[in-house]
Amino acid sequence: MGKRKSRAKPPPKKRNDKLDTVFNCPFCSHGTSVECRIDMKNLIGEAVCNICQESFSITVTALTQPIDIYSEWIDECERVNNPEAEGDE
Secondary structure, rough: OOOOOOOOOOOOOOOOOOOOOEEEEOOOOOOOOEEEEOOEEEOOEEEOOOOOOEEEEEOOOOOOOOHHHHHHHHHHHHHHHHHHHHHOO
């Protein structure tokens, strides 16, 4: 006699949550005013605040995301505001 076939559940679908492309400005503190754009043709990533017009740009790679540009901007702001911390390392 043969066994009954069990009903296998299909594997759950993976969710690909999209990362943000707009962020809070570190200078004027307006929410969702900083927009990050990536120009892959020229390999330039730019973050610009629509309220106070502050901007930051870096060179990008194929793996760079808008959150990476914003994080680099925040890190650079901290380096400029705390110059004594850099000498200790």
